[in-house]
Amino acid sequence: MIAPTLENERVKLSLLDLSNYKNLIEIASQDNLIQYSPSDISTPEKLKAYVQVAVDGYYHKTIIPIIIFDKQTQTYAGSTRFGLINWKNKVLHIGWTWIGKQFQGTGLNTHMKFLMLQYAFETLEFDKVEFRIDERNTASRKAVEKLNAKLEGILRKDTLMRDGFKRSTCCYGILKDEWPEIKATIFKGF
Numbered sequence: 001m002i003a004p005t006l007e008n009e010r011v012k013l014s015l016l017d018l019s020n021y022k023n024l025i026e027i028a029s030q031d032n033l034i035q036y037s038p039s040d041i042s043t044p045e046k047l048k049a050y051v052q053v054a055v056d057g058y059y060h061k062t063i064i065p066i067i068i069f070d071k072q073t074q075t076y077a078g079s080t081r082f083g084l085i086n087w088k089n090k091v092l093h094i095g096w097t098w099i100g101k102q103f104q105g106t107g108l109n110t111h112m113k114f115l116m117l118q119y120a121f122e123t124l125e126f127d128k129v130e131f132r133i134d135e136r137n138t139a140s141r142k143a144v145e146k147l148n149a150k151l152e153g154i155l156r157k158d159t160l161m162r163d164g165f166k167r168s169t170c171c172y173g174i175l176k177d178e179w180p181e182i183k184a185t186i187f188k189g190f
Helices: 021-028 044-059 108-123 138-146 176-185
Strands: 011-015 064-070 075-086 091-099 128-134 150-160 166-175
Touching: 011 108, 021 044, 021 064, 021 075, 021 091, 044 064, 064 108, 075 108, 091 108, 108 128, 108 176, 128 138, 128 150, 138 166, 166 176
Parallel strands: 091 128
Antiparallel strands: 011 064, 064 075, 075 091, 128 166, 150 166
16 A cells, blocks of 8 residues: 555645654644544654554554645645545545644645545445544634535444543444535635
């Protein structure tokens, strides 16, 4: 499996690994950056362990971890990934996304999601992309809903958080046959 480099005029997405994760140390240390995630990236050591898990998944062909470079500011902005890749059933998840607070609300995430959805549906020819989001994370839920992803259900109290709280997870999906209309309307002009 070769990791793609996906880019447009705004963003460059490339493989995140142990050779480049240090570019994210400052961003990863921002307070409450991933408060709705069971992961912990708050120290350089914890970030390295987080990346190592993703790299292990890459070698097992179940994860493609991505480092995000914002071309507008010429700086690294965060991380995302294709995960839980099911090659047989042609389903994958887009998630584990975190970008520095200074990049939130700038349109960067929309550019990233376009490239990732386009790659999943048009290059990999997958049938479905899923997003799993903490029920309490209204900002991320709204962002995925803007992409016309459909809420398919809520997994009740399915994920243990770092503080011991059991979160409920909203499951959203986009089907391959929905992609052309989403591409033509939501991503018009991309």
